[in-house]
Amino acid sequence: MSEVRLAVFDCDGTLSDGQAGVVNAMEVAFAETGLPAPDRHQVRRIVGLSLPQAIRSLAPDAGDEQHAATVEAYKQAFFRSRQDGSLREPLFEGIVGLLHRLHGGGWMLGVATGKSDRGLRSTLAANNLTELFATTHTADRHPSKPHPSMLEAAMADVLAEPAATVMIGDTVFDIEMARAANVRAVGVAWGYHDSAELLAAGAVGVAETMSELEELIHG
Secondary structure, three states: OOOOOEEEEOOEOOOEOOHHHHHHHHHHHHHHOOOOOOOHHHHHHHEOEOHHHHHHHHOOOOOHHHHHHHHHHHHHHHHHHHHOOOOOOOEOOOHHHHHHHHHHOOOEEEEEEOOOHHHHHHHHHHOOOHHHOOEEEEOOOOOOOOOOHHHHHHHHHHOOOHHHEEEEEOOHHHHHHHHHOOOEEEEEOOOOOOHHHHHHHOOOEEEOOHHHHHHHHHO
C-alpha cells in the first residue's frame, strides 16, 4: 500500500483573495460596537487567526463583553455581504488547475483555516471545489493557529504521517502551525505576510508562482 500524501491549504490569502471582504466586515463590526476603526494594515496582518483572537489582537483594550459583541457583529456583517452579493472572494489565478493536478496525481487535499465552517463551505461550493478536499478543518472546531490541532486532525482523517504531509499558507501562523505539527511548511507570496517573514518562521520555500508552488509541494 502506497504512503498517503497530504497537502493542506490555508484558505484566505492562499486559495482565495478575500481581503476586501474581511477588512470591510471588520470596519462595520467595530463601528457597530463603538470601537475605533481598526487600521486596515493591521486587519490584513491578523487574517488566519480565529475571529475571537483576531479581534482581541485588534482591540486589546476592550473588555470581554465588547470583544464578544464585535465577534458577533463581524459574523453578521460578513453574512450580510454574502447574502446581498457584495462579497468577493475570487480564487487566485491558477489555483484550480493546481488542485486538480494534485488530486489527479494521488494527493489527498485538505484545508486548515481561520474561517468558520459556514464560510469555508460557501467558498468551496461557490468555486466547485468541495469534492476535491478529503478533510477540512476550521477555527469553529479548533484552537486558533498556530496551535497544531487542525493539522493533526487533518492527518488523522486520512491516515497521513507528518513526513508525508505539507502545509501551504501565506502567513506566519500557517508556518508556525506546520512546525508545531512536525509538517513541512511551504509559503506563498501572494497573501498577507511577506516572504522574508515566512522563511524566518520556517518555511522550506516561498512560491512566487503556481508552478513554483507545485514544485515545492512535491518537494
